[in-house]
Amino acid sequence: MKGRGLWERVETAWAMLGMGERQDVPEPAPDTPEHAREDEATPAEPEGFHEEALPYLDAVYAFGLRLTSGDRHEAEDLVQDTFLKAHRAWDSYERGTRVKSWLFTICRNTYLQRKKLARNSRERAASDLDARIDALSAASAFEKGPPDPEGHFFDQLIDDEVVRAIDELPEEYREALVLSDLGDLRYAEISEVLGVPVGTVKSRLFRGRRILQERLRDFATERGYIEGGES
Amino acid sequence: MIRAMGMIPCEDALARLWEFLDGELSLEERDQVRRHLEVCRRCYPHYDFQRAYRRYVRRLAERERAPEECRRRLFQALLEEGRRQEGA
Numbered sequence: 001m002k003g004r005g006l007w008e009r010v011e012t013a014w015a016m017l018g019m020g021e022r023q024d025v026p027e028p029a030p031d032t033p034e035h036a037r038e039d040e041a042t043p044a045e046p047e048g049f050h051e052e053a054l055p056y057l058d059a060v061y062a063f064g065l066r067l068t069s070g071d072r073h074e075a076e077d078l079v080q081d082t083f084l085k086a087h088r089a090w091d092s093y094e095r096g097t098r099v100k101s102w103l104f105t106i107c108r109n110t111y112l113q114r115k116k117l118a119r120n121s122r123e124r125a126a127s128d129l130d131a132r133i134d135a136l137s138a139a140s141a142f143e144k145g146p147p148d149p150e151g152h153f154f155d156q157l158i159d160d161e162v163v164r165a166i167d168e169l170p171e172e173y174r175e176a177l178v179l180s181d182l183g184d185l186r187y188a189e190i191s192e193v194l195g196v197p198v199g200t201v202k203s204r205l206f207r208g209r210r211i212l213q214e215r216l217r218d219f220a221t222e223r224g225y226i227e228g229g230e231s
Numbered sequence: 232m233i234r235a236m237g238m239i240p241c242e243d244a245l246a247r248l249w250e251f252l253d254g255e256l257s258l259e260e261r262d263q264v265r266r267h268l269e270v271c272r273r274c275y276p277h278y279d280f281q282r283a284y285r286r287y288v289r290r291l292a293e294r295e296r297a298p299e300e301c302r303r304r305l306f307q308a309l310l311e312e313g314r315r316q317e318g319a
Contacts, residue, residue: 057305061297076301083305087312159291166288180253181285182292187255206249213284 046090052099053086059183060103066178067111069167074114082107101189104179108193165215173208180205239263244274252278252285 057079064078065071085106086093093102166174179190180201187205191198244267250256251264268278 057302058296059292061301062292062295065295072298076298076304079297079301080305080308084308084312087309088316159294162287162291181288184289187253202250209249209281209284 046087049087049090053083053090053103056100056103057083059100060107063104063178063183064107064111066166066174066182067108070163078107078110078114081110085110098185098189100183101185101193104183104185105193108175161219162216165212165219168215169208169211173204173211176201176204177208177212181209238270239267241267241271241274244268244271245277248274248278248281252281 060082061075061079064075064082068074068078082103086103089106093099166177169177175194176190179185179193180187185193187198187201190201190205194201196204244264247256247260247264251261256264268275
């Protein structure tokens with residue numbers, strides 16, 4: 001923890017956060033002895049935290065953004081809380097596991113705590129949706145065929161529409177979908193983050209993706225990108 | 232509909248498509264799905280569409296970047312946290 005000089009650690013944190021030119025933290029005078037620089041204001045850095053955790057800032061932000069259905073302020077707060085908690089608990093982080101999934105776990109738990117405290121969640125009746133989705137057999141969905149065999153369909157969509165469609169997914173599907181499709185986590189990692197069996201992860205992913213694709217198909221039909229009958 | 236010798240049926244290929252794209256199948260299962268997709272005109276478009284979806288959503292995530300102010304706040308918070316821990 002004391003192995004590196006203050007400014008080396010500050011520089012590392014700054015660089016890992018992808019910041020530009022630093023202005024708000026004054027450099028020590030060049031002739032200040034290293035030990036004096038250390039004593040002056042030495043932030044403790046858990047070994048390797050800056051290098052290993054901070055590169056995932058954007059990924060955690062993107063995850064937080066989708067968890068909160070696009071609330072940027074809340075996502076920023078989640079980022080702060082997640083990294084501060086991770087910083088404090090870095091000693092308990094199990095080396096060899098993926099930092100990214102650990103950070104996602106902290107982020108999600110923080111989000112759930114906040115939600116519980118606020119008691120103003122927009123919980124959706126996922127069970128109703130489950131029933132509706134279950135009624136659609138996999139076979140009948142496949143019979144419809146994809147809206148665009150060439151995949152050009154996605155080129156015509158507007159990002160905001162896709163983001164909105166993701167944000168409107170029921171939370172349990174959205175979490176799994178975001179962790180897989182945006183966060184690039186393996187099923188086993190998602191299972192750990194969400195605390196559910198891998199089979200449940202697969203099922204939520206499958207359903208979430210199907211709902212999302214149906215929504216996107218609707219968008220595309222409404223805007224005339226594809227013909228309604230095509231689906 | 233593919234029912235060739237040694238080839239998995241369309242239902243099986245389609246049921247495993249997401250796991251195939253997510254890289255979650257065993258080598259043997261991957262090979263079964265891949266061989267099916269190579270020759271099945273019915274299933275390949277599904278694969279193509281789902282692959283395009285995945286690429287699109289992944290690109291979407293890569294474009295999302297935490298705002299500068301968020302980075303700055305976190306940087307300051309980590310410095311203060313470090314100082315607090317050091318002083319404790």
